[in-house]
Amino acid sequence: MTMSLTEKKNLIVRNLQEVLGDEKIDAILKERDLKIYWGTATTGRPHIAYFVPISKIADYLKAGCEVKILFADLHAYLDNMKAPWELLELRVQYYEHSIKAMLTSIGVPLDKLKFVRGTEYQLSKEYTMDVYRLSSCITEHDAKKAGAEVVKQVENPLLSGLLYPGLQALDEEYLKVDAQFGGVDQRKIFTLSEKYLPQMGYTKRIHLMNPMVPGLAGGKMSSSEEDSKIDLLDTPATVKKKLKKAFCEPGNVADNGLLAFAKHVIFGLFKPDEKFKVSRNESNGGDLNFGTYEELELCFAEQKLHPADLKSSIEFYINRLLDPIRKIFEKPELQQLVTKAYPPPVKATKVSQKNGINQETDEVLPSRLDIRVGKIIEISLHPDADSLYVEKIDIGEQEPRTIVSGLVKFVSIEEMKNRNVVVLCNLKPAKMRGVESCGMVLCATNELDGVKFVEPLEPSEDSKPGDRVIIESYEQGEPDKILNPKKKIWEKLQVDLKMSDNCEAQWQSNYLITKYGKIKCKSLKGAHIS
Numbered sequence: 001m002t003m004s005l006t007e008k009k010n011l012i013v014r015n016l017q018e019v020l021g022d023e024k025i026d027a028i029l030k031e032r033d034l035k036i037y038w039g040t041a042t043t044g045r046p047h048i049a050y051f052v053p054i055s056k057i058a059d060y061l062k063a064g065c066e067v068k069i070l071f072a073d074l075h076a077y078l079d080n081m082k083a084p085w086e087l088l089e090l091r092v093q094y095y096e097h098s099i100k101a102m103l104t105s106i107g108v109p110l111d112k113l114k115f116v117r118g119t120e121y122q123l124s125k126e127y128t129m130d131v132y133r134l135s136s137c138i139t140e141h142d143a144k145k146a147g148a149e150v151v152k153q154v155e156n157p158l159l160s161g162l163l164y165p166g167l168q169a170l171d172e173e174y175l176k177v178d179a180q181f182g183g184v185d186q187r188k189i190f191t192l193s194e195k196y197l198p199q200m201g202y203t204k205r206i207h208l209m210n211p212m213v214p215g216l217a218g219g220k221m222s223s224s225e226e227d228s229k230i231d232l233l234d235t236p237a238t239v240k241k242k243l244k245k246a247f248c249e250p251g252n253v254a255d256n257g258l259l260a261f262a263k264h265v266i267f268g269l270f271k272p273d274e275k276f277k278v279s280r281n282e283s284n285g286g287d288l289n290f291g292t293y294e295e296l297e298l299c300f301a302e303q304k305l306h307p308a309d310l311k312s313s314i315e316f317y318i319n320r321l322l323d324p325i326r327k328i329f330e331k332p333e334l335q336q337l338v339t340k341a342y343p344p345p346v347k348a349t350k351v352s353q354k355n356g357i358n359q360e361t362d363e364v365l366p367s368r369l370d371i372r373v374g375k376i377i378e379i380s381l382h383p384d385a386d387s388l389y390v391e392k393i394d395i396g397e398q399e400p401r402t403i404v405s406g407l408v409k410f411v412s413i414e415e416m417k418n419r420n421v422v423v424l425c426n427l428k429p430a431k432m433r434g435v436e437s438c439g440m441v442l443c444a445t446n447e448l449d450g451v452k453f454v455e456p457l458e459p460s461e462d463s464k465p466g467d468r469v470i471i472e473s474y475e476q477g478e479p480d481k482i483l484n485p486k487k488k489i490w491e492k493l494q495v496d497l498k499m500s501d502n503c504e505a506q507w508q509s510n511y512l513i514t515k516y517g518k519i520k521c522k523s524l525k526g527a528h529i530s
Helices: 007-012 020-031 048-060 071-078 085-105 125-135 138-145 159-174 182-195 235-242 255-271 293-301 308-328 332-342 489-494
Strands: 018-020 035-040 066-071 112-117 180-184 206-212 276-278 288-290 352-354 357-358 371-382 385-394 401-405 420-424 429-433 433-439 443-448 451-456 468-471 497-499 504-509 512-515
Touching: 007 020, 007 048, 007 138, 007 420, 018 020, 018 182, 035 048, 035 159, 048 085, 048 180, 048 255, 048 308, 048 371, 066 085, 071 159, 085 112, 085 308, 085 332, 125 159, 138 182, 138 385, 159 182, 180 182, 180 235, 182 206, 255 276, 255 293, 255 308, 276 308, 288 293, 385 468, 401 433
Parallel strands: 035 066, 035 180, 066 112, 180 206
Antiparallel strands: 018 206, 276 288, 352 357, 371 385, 371 420, 371 468, 385 401, 429 433, 443 451, 468 512, 497 504, 504 512
């Protein structure tokens, strides 16, 4: 059946949060089908959350668009060179098989889909020359601003992080597409592309943006965190186990990954007249059927649908999606590919302990940090430094600790007195202008137009000195007695510590919590923690 231009346009833009260049879509569709690309770095294994962008790619293919999926293997290699080329080659193959299997699972034709590797053109003379040309146009301010949401922000950023937004802009030209599709977190990269590509004589492209969808297991699903994601090859029993841990607060529709998955994946894949079914015992009110996502959301918001029943229904639909993928990957050659592309990690063990410092080769996990609630019981200005406080902090030990903090310019002494703070306790003691500091008061920090803002992290009101602060999904394991400064464990973990848009402290989207609740700051959304 021939699809009208209006029907094609509706498929292209449905469920998107924002479109830049909407009018261009209409103009192109009058002449031909749209050409779109979506890029992904071939690092961690694709998981269930990939169905969100894949479902939109399904929309584009159904609308007759030509879609290119870019496997950003060069970017993956340059990500601290964590994986050798041989392993990345296998992972590119796994990504291609996985994405084809996902599209097959939802019944989407693949004839207008093309897979491209970044290294197929990003190492060419022409592309390299354009990188140099672009570098002579883009200011450091614009490059840093563009990558703020997607490039890890550290005090001394690598040059590659500043280049990243420009490289992504050039991909649009070299892939010869009309539009780039991505998450709304890439908006600043998209606007940088729209500003600078025309300066190089290239066409400004359309940009299609998905909303940022919360993960099923609370926060964002991460490929690197086994317990925070549902893998495409997880068994039904594993799916059930992981969904039991999913955050699903009664009546909460704003931060609910289960509902988000229903909206952006399940309902979009229904056939005409198919409804979302919730199976319940007669004693619990009997089965429910929802023709639209809005009906489902309203029912849950009014607490007429129990979280356990919603989880059970989502479990059914997830397994319905995963069953064809599991079947495809039963082939011996694909089983072998999975094992080679993602070999099981080799867990090293502690070999000795010397001078209170662990001599070890363990993974750098957040459970190694000793973070506790502390109460400032005494505070004064540092005798030899105008910008430093010297604090006596009760962290639940026999004697309070002396900690030196550079907060004079940001928080007054009166605000700090008798205040509960969050303290990193297992840094190696260090002298700061003659005073030994035995820990660090953790703060949210941000910079706007050259002005720095700092706010101490705040534990919940019921917290007491000595209460341990843990990171969700990393409750197991004992902290190091003292972090080995030579291995830079704190520095490696700190990169992923930041505040959410709700001013809640997170590490890779896993919340920092005490037994009484989440760690927060006063107002600095999206700030980094140091």
